[in-house]
Amino acid sequence: MNCSRVKCPVWLSDLMHEAGGTVPFSQFMDWALNETQYGSYSSGKLRIGKTGDFVTSPSLGPEFCELLSIQISEWIIEIESNCNKHSTISIIDIGPGEGDLTYYLIAALEASFPHLLSNIEFVLVEINDGMRMRQKKKLMPFNNVKIRWSNFGELSTNPVTGIMIAHEILDALPVDRIVWLNNKLYLQCVKLINHLDANYLELINSKLTGKVNNFLNLAKKQLGIQIPPKNPRNGWSSELHTHLNDWFKLASSCLLNGPLLIIDYAMEARRYYQTSRFEGTLISYRNQKASNNILADPGLSDITSHLCLETLNLIAENNNFKFIGERRQGLSLLSLGLSEKLNSIQSSASDNLELALSRRENLLRLVDPICLGEFRWIMYDKPSKKATSNNSLPLFLLDPLD
Numbered sequence: 314m315n316c317s318r319v320k321c322p323v324w325l326s327d328l329m330h331e332a333g334g335t336v337p338f339s340q341f342m343d344w345a346l347n348e349t350q351y352g353s354y355s356s357g358k359l360r361i362g363k364t365g366d367f368v369t370s371p372s373l374g375p376e377f378c379e380l381l382s383i384q385i386s387e388w389i390i391e392i393e394s395n396c397n398k399h400s401t402i403s404i405i406d407i408g409p410g411e412g413d414l415t416y417y418l419i420a421a422l423e424a425s426f427p428h429l430l431s432n433i434e435f436v437l438v439e440i441n442d443g444m445r446m447r448q449k450k451k452l453m454p455f456n457n458v459k460i461r462w463s464n465f466g467e468l469s470t471n472p473v474t475g476i477m478i479a480h481e482i483l484d485a486l487p488v489d490r491i492v493w494l495n496n497k498l499y500l501q502c503v504k505l506i507n508h509l510d511a512n513y514l515e516l517i518n519s520k521l522t523g524k525v526n527n528f529l530n531l532a533k534k535q536l537g538i539q540i541p542p543k544n545p546r547n548g549w550s551s552e553l554h555t556h557l558n559d560w561f562k563l564a565s566s567c568l569l570n571g572p573l574l575i576i577d578y579a580m581e582a583r584r585y586y587q588t589s590r591f592e593g594t595l596i597s598y599r600n601q602k603a604s605n606n607i608l609a610d611p612g613l614s615d616i617t618s619h620l621c622l623e624t625l626n627l628i629a630e631n632n633n634f635k636f637i638g639e640r641r642q643g644l645s646l647l648s649l650g651l652s653e654k655l656n657s658i659q660s661s662a663s664d665n666l667e668l669a670l671s672r673r674e675n676l677l678r679l680v681d682p683i684c685l686g687e688f689r690w691i692m693y694d695k696p697s698k699k700a701t702s703n704n705s706l707p708l709f710l711l712d713p714l715d
């Protein structure tokens with residue numbers, strides 16, 4: 314992470330002034346992404362897709378959701394078998410970005426599983442108006458399908474049964490930063506500096522807060538994770554997912570029962586909090602370029618961090634989500650029929666070579682081990698009280714060679 318001083322836009326200087334001039338990094342990240350008028354997502358300035366600031370799996374084209382729909386259809390049938398025939402099943406897309414995941418999922422279900430759609434509603438949970446407007450426009454063609462927008466507050470007063478999907482949303486939740494200096498752990502904060510009548514942002518170190526101490530204790534006592542690891546170099550820094558518990562608490566209050574599928578960059582604690590990972594995992598994206606200068610361009614770029622698998626599981630379980638399993642995206646998609654799809658594209662290539670090549674490239678990008686293929690598919694479940702116990706693994710967790 315590049316810690317050099319950067320210019321601060323006027324809107325952020327005003328907020329920083331009001332907050333006393335120094336805020337924890339997590340507050341800076343929240344403003345940079347979600348401040349109602351100027352945040353990168355809320356203003357709608359950030360674009361997802363091949364011609365935007367960064368790509369996500371569904372934004373590449375229909376292929377990702379065509380495969381995902383096979384897993385979703387299995388879950389729908391399972392939920393249907395445990396509830397009244399005419400009950401509505403909700404598919405909840407949390408943090409829908411451009412709306413691509415819901416868009417292509419509806420298209421895939423319409424094409425391959427139309428009989429399942431009659432009892433389904435799609436619920437998009439989006440906190441930022443700029444994104445919500447674009448999602449509404451994108452999903453306009455599906456006027457025959459039940460689609461609504463909601464938020465966790467509203468959903469928790471009327472919880473639903475269904476399938477929750479959190480695709481590349483938890484990596485955008487604000488994180489706290491910690492840094493090891495002169496044998497002591499500090500909280501990294503962002504400070505507003507005025508120099509020659511211009512405003513700048515700079516990282517400074519401050520005392521750990523109660524929330525951060527609680528997180529560190531939880532990781533150590535319940536999981537045996539030592540943060541920082543033994544013998545860190547001076548300046549070792551990383552991030553803590555101190556806001557995840559609030560998120561899971563709300564998610565849990567919205568879902569009566571059904572699976573939660575998280576798809577995101579994630580890694581094991583031993584890799585996350587190791588001595589050689591000197592600067593954590595934070596990265597920012599703008600115009601398809603990654604940068605480690607996280608303070609630069611607030612309100613114009615994306616900021617994301619990896620998840621830590623063990624702390625994620627602990628927090629999920631503390632909020633009544635049962636961990637079912639996790640797998641890399643490459644293997645998950647193979648289990649859902651990726652190679653059969655590649656074969657069928659190959660055999661139809663003579664009809665439309667250009668389309669076949671682009672579909673083939675999209676599929677390969679989804680499983681590329683140095684890119685989207687490294688994503689983890691992580692499944693939790695909130696079991697229904699009525700459900701007959703089903704110990705069989707979901708399709709994406711089965712061995713693709715079986």
Ligand SMILES: C[S@@+](CC[C@H](N)C(=O)[O-])C[C@H]1O[C@@H](n2cnc3c(N)ncnc32)[C@H](O)[C@@H]1O
Binds near residue numbers: 371485
């Ligand atoms: C990286 S994008 C997600 C991309 C999208 N899921 C996809 O697959 O293309 C993050 C999205 O989450 C939204 N968001 C951020 N924080 C959120 C929160 N706490 N609840 C719901 N949506 C949130 C952002 O506005 C944005 O639409």
